[in-house]
Amino acid sequence: xxxxxxxxxxxxxxxxxxxxxxxxxxxxxxxxxxxxxxxxxxxxxxxxxxxxxxxxxxxxxxxxxxxxxxxxxxxxxxxxxxxxxxxxxxxxxxxxxxxxxxxxxxxxxxxxxxxxxxxxxxxxxxxxxxxxxxxxxxxxxxxxxxxxxxxxxxxxxxxxxxxxxxxxxxxxxxxxxxxxxxxxxxxxxxxxxxxxxxxxxxxxxxxxxxxxxxxxxxxxxxxxxxxxxxxxxxxxxxxxxxxxxxxxxxxxxxxxxxxxxxxxxxxxxxxxxxxxxxxxxxxxx
Amino acid sequence: xxxxxxxxxxxxxxxxxxxxxxxxxxxxxxxxxxxxxxxxxxxxxxxxxxxxxxxxxxxxxxxxxxxxxxxxxxxxxxxxxxxxxxxxxxxxxxxxxxxxxxxxxxxxxxxxxxxxxxxxxxxxxxxxxxxxxxxxxxxxxxxxxxxxxxxxxxxxxxxxxxxxxxxxxxxxxxxxxxxxxxxxxxxxxxxxxxxxxxxxxxxxxxxxxxxxxxxxxxxxxxxxxxxxxxxxxxxxxxxxxxxxxxxxxxxxxxxxxxxxxxxxxxxxxxxxxxxxxxxxxxxxxxxxxxxxx
Amino acid sequence: xxxxxxxxxxxxxxxxxxxxxxxxxxxxxxxxxxxxxxxxxxxxxxxxxxxxxxxxxxxxxxxxxxxxxxxxxxxxxxxxxxxxxxxxxxxxxxxxxxxxxxxxxxxxxxxxxxxxxxxxxxxxxxxxxxxxxxxxxxxxxxxxxxxxxxxxxxxxxxxxxxxxxxxxxxxxxxxxxxxxxxxxxxxxxxxxxxxxxxxxxxxxxxxxxxxxxxxxxxxxxxxxxxxxxxxxxxxxxxxxxxxxxxxxxxxxxxxxxxxxxxxxxxxxxxxxxxx
Numbered sequence: 001x002x003x004x005x006x007x008x009x010x011x012x013x014x015x016x017x018x019x020x021x022x023x024x025x026x027x028x029x030x031x032x033x034x035x036x037x038x039x040x041x042x043x044x045x046x047x048x049x050x051x052x053x054x055x056x057x058x059x060x061x062x063x064x065x066x067x068x069x070x071x072x073x074x075x076x077x078x079x080x081x082x083x084x085x086x087x088x089x090x091x092x093x094x095x096x097x098x099x100x101x102x103x104x105x106x107x108x109x110x111x112x113x114x115x116x117x118x119x120x121x122x123x124x125x126x127x128x129x130x131x132x133x134x135x136x137x138x139x140x141x142x143x144x145x146x147x148x149x150x151x152x153x154x155x156x157x158x159x160x161x162x163x164x165x166x167x168x169x170x171x172x173x174x175x176x177x178x179x180x181x182x183x184x185x186x187x188x189x190x191x192x193x194x195x196x197x198x199x200x201x202x203x204x205x206x207x208x209x210x211x212x213x214x215x216x217x218x219x220x221x222x223x224x225x226x227x228x229x230x231x232x233x234x235x236x237x238x239x240x241x242x243x244x245x246x247x248x249x250x251x252x253x254x255x256x257x258x259x260x261x262x263x264x265x266x267x268x269x270x271x272x273x274x275x276x277x278x279x280x281x282x283x284x285x
Numbered sequence: 286x287x288x289x290x291x292x293x294x295x296x297x298x299x300x301x302x303x304x305x306x307x308x309x310x311x312x313x314x315x316x317x318x319x320x321x322x323x324x325x326x327x328x329x330x331x332x333x334x335x336x337x338x339x340x341x342x343x344x345x346x347x348x349x350x351x352x353x354x355x356x357x358x359x360x361x362x363x364x365x366x367x368x369x370x371x372x373x374x375x376x377x378x379x380x381x382x383x384x385x386x387x388x389x390x391x392x393x394x395x396x397x398x399x400x401x402x403x404x405x406x407x408x409x410x411x412x413x414x415x416x417x418x419x420x421x422x423x424x425x426x427x428x429x430x431x432x433x434x435x436x437x438x439x440x441x442x443x444x445x446x447x448x449x450x451x452x453x454x455x456x457x458x459x460x461x462x463x464x465x466x467x468x469x470x471x472x473x474x475x476x477x478x479x480x481x482x483x484x485x486x487x488x489x490x491x492x493x494x495x496x497x498x499x500x501x502x503x504x505x506x507x508x509x510x511x512x513x514x515x516x517x518x519x520x521x522x523x524x525x526x527x528x529x530x531x532x533x534x535x536x537x538x539x540x541x542x543x544x545x546x547x548x549x550x551x552x553x554x555x556x557x558x559x560x561x562x563x564x565x566x567x568x569x570x571x572x573x574x575x576x577x578x
Numbered sequence: 579x580x581x582x583x584x585x586x587x588x589x590x591x592x593x594x595x596x597x598x599x600x601x602x603x604x605x606x607x608x609x610x611x612x613x614x615x616x617x618x619x620x621x622x623x624x625x626x627x628x629x630x631x632x633x634x635x636x637x638x639x640x641x642x643x644x645x646x647x648x649x650x651x652x653x654x655x656x657x658x659x660x661x662x663x664x665x666x667x668x669x670x671x672x673x674x675x676x677x678x679x680x681x682x683x684x685x686x687x688x689x690x691x692x693x694x695x696x697x698x699x700x701x702x703x704x705x706x707x708x709x710x711x712x713x714x715x716x717x718x719x720x721x722x723x724x725x726x727x728x729x730x731x732x733x734x735x736x737x738x739x740x741x742x743x744x745x746x747x748x749x750x751x752x753x754x755x756x757x758x759x760x761x762x763x764x765x766x767x768x769x770x771x772x773x774x775x776x777x778x779x780x781x782x783x784x785x786x787x788x789x790x791x792x793x794x795x796x797x798x799x800x801x802x803x804x805x806x807x808x809x810x811x812x813x814x815x816x817x818x819x820x821x822x823x824x825x826x827x828x829x830x831x832x833x834x835x836x837x838x839x840x841x842x843x844x845x846x847x848x849x850x851x852x853x
Contacts, residue, residue, distance in 0.1 A: 072762035073733075085463050107467040114465035126456035131478040131561060140474075141464035172561040188464070207619040208789060212833035234762065237837025264839055278767035280792035282831070282838055283819050 025099040027228055028084075028117070028196055029060040034092030035079055053079040055252040056093070061196065061245075066222060066229035068239030068260065070275070071249035077232045080249070081200045084230065085119055086110050107144070115145050118189035122201035124181030128173040134159075135169030138188045145192050158187040162217060179210035186217065196228040197221075203238060215241055236279055240264060248272045296558025303554020309547025313540075316363040326354035328361045329512045337530060346536040349523060355533060358514040359540050365515035366496055366544065369429050369508070373495040374488055376434025381441025382484065386476075388442065389449045390468060403442050411436030411498060412507075419507040429508035433498050437491040444487055448480040455479075482556040489552020493545035500541055516541050584646070585610045585783050586631070586751055591643035591653075593626050593635065593807075601626050602807035603643070610750065613777065613784040615794035615815060618804035619830070624787045627804070628753045632670055633660040647751065665692040669744035673756040675736035679728040686712070686724025689742045696747050711742040716772060734765035741773060748780050755787045770796055791834045795819055803827045 034056055039049035053076040061067045071077040082088035084095055086102040095102040102113050118141065121127040128137050138158060139151040147154075156166035162183040173181055182202065189197055199218065203211040219242055222229050233239050239246055240260055247257035248269065256269040267273045297303035325345070326332075332352035340347045346355035388400040415432035422428060452458060458475055466474070500517025502508035504524075509515040519537040527534060584607040593601035601623040608614050618624040629635050631645045631652060645652045647667060652660065664670075669692075672678045679688055689711050690704035699707060705724070712720035715738040728736055737757060744752055754773065758766040774797060777784045786797050794801055795815055803811040803824065811824040822828045 072764065087459065087462055107462075107465050111465055114463070119460065119463040121456050121460055123456055127460040129455075129457040129461075129475050129479065131481075132457075132474070136474075140461060140466065144461070144465035144467070144470060174562045185460070188460075208791075208830055209619065209833045212836045215836065235837065236763075237839055240839035241837050260839075274764060278764040280767070280770070280790070280796045282792045282795055282834060283816060285820060285835070 026060040027063045027065075028095075028097050028230070029058075030080075030084060030093065030095050031058050032093035033057040033059075033080070033083055033090050033095065035076075035083055035088065035090050052076075052252045054083060054090075057249075057252075057254055058093075059084075059247060059254070059257075061228050061230060063195070064222075064226045064228055065245060066231065066243040067245045067247065068243030069230070069232045069247045069249055070234070070236050070239050071232075072234055072275075074251070075249045076252040077234075077249050078200065079252075081119070081198060081232055085117065085198060086113060111145050114141070115192050116195045117198060118192065118194040118196075119198040119200065120182070120185050120189050120202045123205050124178060124185050125173070125205075127185055128181060130173055133170050133172060134176075134184055137173070137184065138169075138191055141188060141192045147192060151191075154191055155187075158190045159184075161190060161221065162187045177210075178206050179214060182206065182210075182214050183217070186214075186221070190221065190225075193225075194227065196230065198230045198232070200232050201234065202231070204233065204235065211238075218242060236264070236276065248275065293555070293558050297551070297554040300554045300557050302550040303558065306547050306550025306552070306554050309543055310551050313363050313367055313544050313547065316360050317367045320357075320360035320364050324354075324357040324360050326357045328353060328357035328514050330354075337533075340532070347533055349519075349533060350526065355519070355536050358519050359516070359536050362514045362516040362519055362537065363540065363544075365426065365509055365513060366499055366517075366541075369426060369433070369499040369515075370492050370495040370544075370548075372430045373433035373437065373499075374492045376430065377438035377441055377491050377495075378484070378488055380435055380438025381445055381487070382477075382480075384439065384442030385445035385449045385480075386472065388446045389453060390472070400446060403439055403446070406439045407443055409436075409439075412502075412505075415502050415507045424502075424507045424510055426509050426513075429499050429502045432502070432507075433495045437494060441484070441487050441491065445480055445484060448483045449476055452476050452479045478559075481559050485555040485559060486552050489548050489555070492548040492552075496541055496544050496548070584608065585612070585648065586785070587644075587646045587649075588627070588631065589644045589646075591627060591630060591645060592641065593623070593630050594640040594642075595638065600807050601630065604802075604804065604807070604809055606802050606809065606812065608751065608783050608785060611778075611781045611783055612800070613774075613786065613798045615798035615801035616785060616787045616804060617789070617791065617794055617801055617830075619789055621806075622804040623807035624804050625755050628670065628755055628785065628787055632664060632668060632753065633657070634670075662696075665749070666696040666747045667750050668753070669747070669749040669751070670753040670755065671737070671740045671744050671757045673759050675733060675740050675760070676728065678740050679736060681728055683727075684724065685726055685728060685731065685739050688728075689724070689739060689746060692743060692746045707746070711746055712739075715739070715742040715776070716768075717742075732765075733761055734769060737761060737765075737769055738772070741769075741776065745776055745780060745782065749782060751783045751785065752777060753785045753787070756789070757786075758793065759788070759790070766793070773797070791819060791831060792838070803830070 033054055034052065035054045036050050036052045039051055041048045057080060059067065069077055069080065079088065083090050086095065086104045089104045097113050097117065102110065135155055138155045142151045142154060155169065159166045159168065164180065164183050164187065173184065176184065202218070203214050206214060215238065218229070221227060222242070229242060231239055231243055243260055245257070246260045246263050247254050248263070248271065249255070250271050256263060256267065256272045263272065264276065267276055297307055330353060332348070334352060336350055336352045337348065344354050344356065346359060348354055384399065384403055388396050388403060390396065411432055414436055415428055418428045418432055452475060458471055461471055461475055499508055499515065500520060503515045503517030504521035509518055511518065516537040520534060523530070523534050523537070586608040588607070589605045591601055591604045592599055604623070604627055606614065616624045616627065626635065630641050633652060633655065635641060641653055643653065647663070652663070686705060686708035690699065690708040693699040693707055694704045708724045709720045712724050717723050717735060717738050728739070731739065757773070758769050761769060770793065784797070786794060788794050798815050800813065801815045801818055802809050803818070803826070805826050811818060811822065811827045818827065819831065822831055
C-alpha cells in the first residue's frame with residue numbers, strides 16, 4: 001500500500017513538470033483531496049470538533065480505464081464523489097481533468113468538465129424528478145450544457161443504447177421499474193457523449209437479477225464507447241465485476257489501492273482482509 | 286405550456302372535489318361578472334318602502350333596514366371579495382415563494398437571516414398590519430389586499446421553506462447539478478414544480494382565508510369603506526339585527542362559506558391534478574367509475 | 579418440506595390485496611430448532627408471508643389457508659390471542675433496526691419490555707435482565723448502554739438490541755426479515771454469526787427471509803424460493819445452491835455469482851475488460 005502511495009506521489013510531480021506532454025497527464029485525477037466538516041461543540045468553550053470525511057485522497061484514472069472505490073457507510077465515499085464531480089469544494093488538494101483543475105463555482109465555468117464527466121446515482125427513484133418526463137430528464141444535460149439543436153434525436157439514440165423503447169419519452173419515472181429507471185438515468189448520463197461515467201452505488205437499490213443486467217449494460221457501454229468508469233460501491237463484488245483498478249476506503253482515507261486482481265487475491269491492509277472475509281460466499285457450482 | 290394547462294384543467298375536472306370546487310368558485314366568478322352589467326337594483330339605493338322586505342319575487346334575498354336589495358348587494362359584494370381575495374393571494378404567492386427561496390438559496394448567513402426574519406414577522410398579526418396601514422393610508426380595498434397578502438405570504442414562506450429544502454436535498458437536484466444545471470434552472474425546472482402541490486393547497490387556503498379576513502377587516506372598518514358593498518360590510522351592517530332578522534344574515538354568510546369551501550376544494554383538485562402519480566390514480570378511478578355504470 | 583413434528587406448518591397460504599393474490603398458495607414447515615430460509619426478490623411475497631404468520635398484515639389484506647404453531651391455528655385468531663403469542667412464542671426482527679425501535683424509549687426498557695409483558699418481571703428484575711441480555715448480544719459496556727436512546731447507537735448495535743428483545747422470552751420461533759440488508763458487510767458478518775449462535779443455544783427455530791443467496795447459505799439448512807407469491811423450489815440449502823432445479827432459481831443464482839469475484843467461471847473472466 002505504501003508502495004502504491006509513493007508511486008502515486010512520484011507520478012504527480014512528474015506530471016507537473018511534463019504537463020504539456022499529453023500522454024503524461026492522466027485523464028482524471030485527484031491529488032491530496034481533503035474535506036472536513038465542523039461538528040457541534042461538545043462544551044460551550046471548547047473548540048468545535050472536526051470530522052475528516054475525506055482525507056488526503058489521491059486517485060488517478062487513465063483514459064478508458066475503470067476504477068472502483070469500495071467503502072462501507074461512513075467511509076466518506078459519497079463526499080469523495082461530490083468532490084470528484086466538482087459539486088463540493090475541497091479544503092485541501094485538487095481535482096484535475098485533462099490536467100485542468102476542476103473548481104466548483106458557476107455552472108457555466110464547469111461546462112467543459114460536465115460535457116465529459118457524467119454521473120449515475122444510487123437511487124433511480126430519487127435521482128429522477130417525479131414531475132419531469134423521461135424525455136425532458138434525458139435531455140436535461142444537453143439543455144444545461146448548451147448543446148445546440150433539437151435534442152430529440154439524441155434522446156432517442158441514448159434510450160435505444162440502454163435498451164429502452166424511445167417511445168417512453170413522454171412517460172413519467174413512476175411508471176417504470178427500478179431497473180428501467182436506472183436505465184433512464186444511464187441514458188441521461190450518456191446524452192452529452194461523456195468520456196467518463198461516475199457511478200455512485202449505481203446498482204445498490206436493485207434486485208439481484210436486475211443488478212446483473214445493469215452491470216452488464218454498464219460494462220457493454222464502457223467497452224463500446226471507450227468510457228472511463230469511476231464506480232463507487234459498498235459491494236466488493238460489483239467493483240470486481242467491472243473495474244481493473246480498485247481503491248479501498250475507510251474513515252476518509254484510502255487504505256489500499258491497486259490492480260483489482262492483485263488486491264482481491266492478496267489484500268495487504270488488515271481492513272481489506274477483514275472486508276473481504278466478511279463478504280458472504282456462495283458454494284462453488 | 287398550454288397543453289399542460291389543459292391537462293391540469295382536465296385533471297381538476299376528473300376529481301370529485303376538484304369538480305365541486307370548480308363549480309362553486311365558478312359561481313362566484315359568474316356572480317362577480319354578472320354584477321358588472323346587471324343587478325336587479327342599485328345595491329346602494331335606499332328605498333324606505335322596501336325596509337325589511339321579505340324574500341320573494343321583488344327581492345330574491347329580501348332587503349335590509351334601509352330597503353337596499355340584498356341579492357344586489359351579494360352580487361356586487363362578490364366582485365369586491367373576489368378582487369381582494371385574488372389580489373391578496375397573488376401577493377401572498379410572490380411574497381411566500383420569494384421568501385422561501387431567499388431563505389434557502391443564498392449563502393448560509395443570508396439565508397438564515399431571512400429565515401429568522403420570517404419567524405419574527407410571523408408573530409406580527411395581520412389585523413395589526415391592517416390597522417397600521419389603515420391609520421397611515423386610510424381604510425381601503427388596497428389596505429386589505431396588502432395586509433392580507435403580506436401577512437399570509439409570510440406564513441406561506443415559512444411552510445414553503447421546508448418544502449424547498451426538501452427538494453434541494455433530493456438526489457434529482459444533485460443529478461441536475463452534476464448535469465450542469467445552474468440555480469435558475471434548478472428553481473424553474475425542479476424546485477417550483479415539486480413544491481407546487483404544497484403551494485397550491487396553501488394558496489387555496491389563503492384564498493379562502495382572505496375572503497374571511499376581508500370580511501372581518503371590512504366589518505371592523507379597516508377594509509372596504511362604505512358605500513361599496515362587500516360581504517363583510519353587508520354582514521357588519523346586518524349584525525345588530527341578528528336576533529330580529531336572522532334570515533338576512535344568511536345570504537352574505539352563505540356566500541362566504543360556499544366560496545371558502547369552493548376555493549379549498551379547488552386547491553385539493555389542483556394538487557391532485559398537478560402530480561403525475563396522483564393524476565394517474567384519478568384517471569384510473571374515473572375509468573373504474575365509468576366501467577361500473 | 580415436511581417435518582415429523584412441525585413447529586410451524588404453513589399450508590396453502592394466500593394473501594389477497596386489492597384483487598391480486600400477492601401470496602398465492604405458499605406451503606412450508608419448520609421443525610423445532612430448525613433454520614429455514616425464505617428466498618425471493620422484492621415483490622415475491624416473502625415478507626407478506628411472514629407478516630401473515632404473525633397476524634401483522636396491513637388492513638385491507640385478505641388471508642386464507644392455514645398457519646399452525648404447535649398445531650394451533652394462527653390465522654383468523656383474535657388479536658388478543660395473537661398478541662399473547664407474539665413476543666412469547668413468536669418473535670420477529672426487521673430490516674431497519676432504526677425504525678423498529680421506539681426513538682423515545684431507553685434501550686434497556688425496549689429489551690426487557692417482552693419480559694415484563696409476558697413473564698411478569700418486576701421493574702428491577704427487568705432492568706437486571708436487560709443488562710444481561712445486552713451483554714449476551716455483545717453490546718459494549720451494557721451497564722451504561724441500557725440507559726441510552728436508540729439514536730446514540732450504531733446500526734449494528736441497534737440490530738443487536740432488536741435481537742436481544744426478540745429472544746428475551748426464548749420464543750420457539752424467530753422470524754428474521756432481511757435483518758442484515760441495511761448493515762455494512764463487516765457488521766453483517768458479525769450479526770449473522772451472533773444470530774446463528776444464539777438460536778442454536780436457545781433451540782429457537784429460525785425463519786430467515788432474504789433476497790441474498792450468499793447470506794442464506796451462511797445461515798440456513800433448508801430453503802424455499804418464492805416467486806410471484808409461489809414457492810418454486812424447496813430443498814436443502816446446499817443442494818439447491820449447487821444444482822438448482824427451477825429456471826428462476828438458476829437465473830437468480832447466476833446473477834448472484836456474477837459478483838462473486840473468485841468463483842472461476844469463464845463468463846466472469848471474459849466480462850472484465852482491461853485495456
